[in-house]
Amino acid sequence: MTLHLPGGATSTGTGVERAVAAMVSGKPVVLADDRTARANGFLVMAAETVTTGSAAFFVRHSSGLLCVALPGAECDRLDLPAMTGAANDPDGLAACVTVDAASGISTGISAHDRARTVALLANPESSEADFIRPGHVIPVRAAEGGVFRRDGVAEAAADLARAAGRRPVALFAALDSALTPTELAHGAELDAFARAHGLVTVSISDVIAHRLSTEPLVSRKVTARLPLQAGVTRTVGYHGLVDGAEHLALVVGRPRDGEDVPVHIHLECLTGDVFGSLRCECRYRLDRALATITAEGTGVVVYLRPSGTAGHRGSAVGRFDTGRMLSSVAAHILRDLGVRSVQLLTDNVGHRAALQDRGLPTRIHGLAVAAIS
Numbered sequence: 175m176t177l178h179l180p181g182g183a184t185s186t187g188t189g190v191e192r193a194v195a196a197m198v199s200g201k202p203v204v205l206a207d208d209r210t211a212r213a214n215g216f217l218v219m220a221a222e223t224v225t226t227g228s229a230a231f232f233v234r235h236s237s238g239l240l241c242v243a244l245p246g247a248e249c250d251r252l253d254l255p256a257m258t259g260a261a262n263d264p265d266g267l268a269a270c271v272t273v274d275a276a277s278g279i280s281t282g283i284s285a286h287d288r289a290r291t292v293a294l295l296a297n298p299e300s301s302e303a304d305f306i307r308p309g310h311v312i313p314v315r316a317a318e319g320g321v322f323r324r325d326g327v328a329e330a331a332a333d334l335a336r337a338a339g340r341r342p343v344a345l346f347a348a349l350d351s352a353l354t355p356t357e358l359a360h361g362a363e364l365d366a367f368a369r370a371h372g373l374v375t376v377s378i379s380d381v382i383a384h385r386l387s388t389e390p391l392v393s394r395k396v397t398a399r400l401p402l403q404a405g406v407t408r409t410v411g412y413h414g415l416v417d418g419a420e421h422l423a424l425v426v427g428r429p430r431d432g433e434d435v436p437v438h439i440h441l442e443c444l445t446g447d448v449f450g451s452l453r454c455e456c457r458y459r460l461d462r463a464l465a466t467i468t469a470e471g472t473g474v475v476v477y478l479r480p481s482g483t484a485g486h487r488g489s490a491v492g493r494f495d496t497g498r499m500l501s502s503v504a505a506h507i508l509r510d511l512g513v514r515s516v517q518l519l520t521d522n523v524g525h526r527a528a529l530q531d532r533g534l535p536t537r538i539h540g541l542a543v544a545a546i547s
């Protein structure tokens with residue numbers, strides 16, 4: 175069985191920083207939904223900066239459905255239950271009952287009226303009584319944890335608003351195509367649209383990469399001396415700040431001033447690590463890495479224990495790329511331990527990319543086990 179920890183971040187984050195700056199100043203940005211090859215586009219802005227003019231811009235260039243991503247706690251506080259009892263949206267969009275502002279509007283559908291409704295949804299002073307239901311704006315419950323929990327448009331939009339120092343409440347709408355008016359805008363048309371209107375384009379992947387590279391993912395909790403069959407290690411425990419997972423680093427020696435440190439990144443596998451299951455190579459790789467590191471008198475085993483079910487894990491699960499998150503967690507741990515460059519004891523493309531993206535030059539150790547797909 176193979177262990178697959180795919181890709182590291184490739185974005186420099188520059189695009190996200192420009193998008194965040196735009197949202198700080200109350201401008202919309204174009205968000206490409208690059209989860210699919212078609213990559214439809216969305217207009218996004220921080221909801222608390224919406225004006226009648228910007229709402230009119232959204233209506234003019236979109237399909238006309240204006241959505242507002244909100245944290246679940248805000249949906250609960252404002253009494254915005256799910257639109258349907260048993261949602262079956264294939265995209266998993268958690269739409270709530272539609273709303274209009276309870277006062278200060280006429281029919282509710284004009285840009286003026288919807289701007290007022292959107293602004294009220296973003297206002298911490300608002301209460302459930304400030305809205306009538308149904309209405310012409312669709313609140314959407316954004317997953318807690320944002321794109322780290324679900325790589326959706328609502329989550330990316332809310333994450334961008336939060337990064338801009340705004341409330342994590344974001345107006346978004348699917349961009350219509352001007353070239354093919356019967357379809358949504360996608361691909362190269364998004365860049366052309368953004369250029370024509372002086373907007374920044376980012377993708378959901380950009381938002382994920384930016385968060386992975388800029389946010390602290392772990393905090394160091396405890397250090398203990400741990401004698402093993404292979405030799406004495408220093409064990410350092412880390413707490414995952416995103417998922418609450420508990421990870422370990424087994425450190426041997428004083429890793430060579432942080433340069434060229436032999437490293438094995440291991441994903442917890444109950445059946446392999448504990449019982450020596452022969453269905454996978456986890457135990458073999460772990461034993462071999464510990465033996466190599468002990469023989470060299472220096473090195474680190476990063477033992478990743480993702481939250482969720484135990485047992486051997488194959489490729490990443492769920493909508494968010496768990497493997498990519500774990501590779502970034504490993505990079506954070508190694509940097510915390512003072513490692514500055516790495517010799518990997520397993521040849522894993524995803525790990526190499528993630529470590530290098532985090533500024534850790536990485537090469538493959540001479541005794542590395544065969545490449546993992």
Ligand SMILES: [Zn+2]
Pocket residue numbers: 443445446447454455456457485486487
């Ligand atoms: Zn295994």
